[in-house]
Amino acid sequence: MEPFKLIRVQDGQSAINATLTAGSKFIAGGTNMLDLMKLNIETPKQVIDINKLSLYQIEELPNGGIKIGALVKNSDLAYHPAIAKKYPVLSEALLSGASPQLRNMASVGGNLMQRTRCPYFYNADFVCNKRVPGSGCGAIAGYNRNNAILGTSAQCIATHPSDMCVAMAALGAIIHVQGVKGVKTIPFSEFHLLPGQTPHLEHNLRQGELITHVEIPPIAYAARSHYLKVRDRASYEFALTSAAVILDIQNGRILKSHIALGGIGTKPWRADLAEKVLNGAIANQQTYRAAAEAALSQAKGYKDNSFKIELAKRTLVRALTTTGGIS
Numbered sequence: 001m002e003p004f005k006l007i008r009v010q011d012g013q014s015a016i017n018a019t020l021t022a023g024s025k026f027i028a029g030g031t032n033m034l035d036l037m038k039l040n041i042e043t044p045k046q047v048i049d050i051n052k053l054s055l056y057q058i059e060e061l062p063n064g065g066i067k068i069g070a071l072v073k074n075s076d077l078a079y080h081p082a083i084a085k086k087y088p089v090l091s092e093a094l095l096s097g098a099s100p101q102l103r104n105m106a107s108v109g110g111n112l113m114q115r116t117r118c119p120y121f122y123n124a125d126f127v128c129n130k131r132v133p134g135s136g137c138g139a140i141a142g143y144n145r146n147n148a149i150l151g152t153s154a155q156c157i158a159t160h161p162s163d164m165c166v167a168m169a170a171l172g173a174i175i176h177v178q179g180v181k182g183v184k185t186i187p188f189s190e191f192h193l194l195p196g197q198t199p200h201l202e203h204n205l206r207q208g209e210l211i212t213h214v215e216i217p218p219i220a221y222a223a224r225s226h227y228l229k230v231r232d233r234a235s236y237e238f239a240l241t242s243a244a245v246i247l248d249i250q251n252g253r254i255l256k257s258h259i260a261l262g263g264i265g266t267k268p269w270r271a272d273l274a275e276k277v278l279n280g281a282i283a284n285q286q287t288y289r290a291a292a293e294a295a296l297s298q299a300k301g302y303k304d305n306s307f308k309i310e311l312a313k314r315t316l317v318r319a320l321t322t323t324g325g326i327s
């Protein structure tokens with residue numbers, strides 16, 4: 001690990017001012033940052049500890065939505081009664097991630113900003129366009145079983161690793177940010193970037209911007225929701241495939257659906273094509289399979305991960321069946 005200066009800040013403005021110094025990075029739970037620093041993948045000159053900021057509240061809003069502070073721990077969010085009752089998809093996604101110890105440390109802001117688990121990214125002996133722009137991609141011609149099949153480019157096929165973010169993509173969360181120019185909001189769909197020609201650019205947060213909280217909009221029918229994660233072992237493992245499903249069903253017909261997929265996209269993947277099939281259709285196996293076919297219609301498999309195309313379809317069908325039943 002490279003030497004760095006540690007600064008502990010007490011308020012948001014001090015955090016923002018401190019991060020304007022070149023080579024600065026925030027640290028929250030440290031569960032991703034410290035690993036990256038120990039491997040010299042990230043070498044910040046200055047680390048700004050934001051854990052003293054008062055961003056730990058979970059607040060029910062008058063409009064029925066929920067405001068979640070950026071420092072709320074993943075476990076606290078998962079077990080909050082309003083989240084468990086109104087948005088089970090989010091609670092289930094959080095509880096499927098990592099291990100209890102990690103969830104007790106991991107923050108909402110840090111989870112949004114966590115970096116890919118592509119093994120070539122974590123090993124400086126290999127080329128990686130995300131780590132060293134223009135150096136090449138070890139995974140495309142190499143071992144790519146865990147890599148992405150949606151949103152890939154010729155430069156990078158790294159999977160976005162978060163479970164929480166898949167639920168938030170389905171819920172259409174709004175990210176609130178404080179920066180030198182004041183406060184702003186970023187719709188969830190615009191927060192993470194596709195790799196394209198610039199895989200080292202992963203999100204829409206600028207230097208000097210701090211995530212302060214995430215807002216979950218009111219969705220009256222989100223109590224009927226579910227997160228299903230398929231992985232190599234039952235705990236402490238990232239997703240091979242996952243599906244977040246929210247359905248508004250009346251008299252056996254799907255009035256509205258929110259679908260997002262994980263483990264297969266270069267960003268948390270909102271499956272608009274599946275939603276188009278589901279909205280207005282009868283809730284049955286035929287509809288669910290058609291939605292899954294649409295969701296994966298643009299998937300591109302690589303040497304070791306083509307199996308994910310069918311696995312992702314089955315994951316979505318299972319999640320839809322659990323959530324919507326069969327009429």
Ligand SMILES: Cc1cc2nc3c(=O)[nH]c(=O)nc-3n(C[C@H](O)[C@H](O)[C@H](O)COP(=O)(O)OP(=O)(O)OC[C@H]3O[C@@H](n4cnc5c(N)ncnc54)[C@H](O)[C@@H]3O)c2cc1C
Pocket residue numbers: 025026027028029030031032033034035050070071096097098099102105106107108109110111112113114161162163164209210211212236237238239
């Ligand atoms: C062994 C292991 C297994 C895991 N398994 C899973 C899994 O199955 N599913 C899953 O979803 N995740 C998993 N994770 C990832 C874990 O969820 C993340 O490491 C965690 O959410 C990051 O949160 P943190 O608070 O520790 O972030 P940190 O490590 O402190 O920071 C991560 C990044 O976020 C930035 N940051 C933090 N807070 C803010 C803020 N408020 N504003 C702007 N930037 C900020 C930091 O600068 C840094 O770049 C796993 C991690 C480990 C180590």
Ligand code: SF4
Pocket residue numbers: 116118119120121127128129130131136137138139140147155156157158199
């Ligand atoms: S897939 Fe992306 S993160 Fe992985 S080696 Fe290629 S460029 Fe690096």
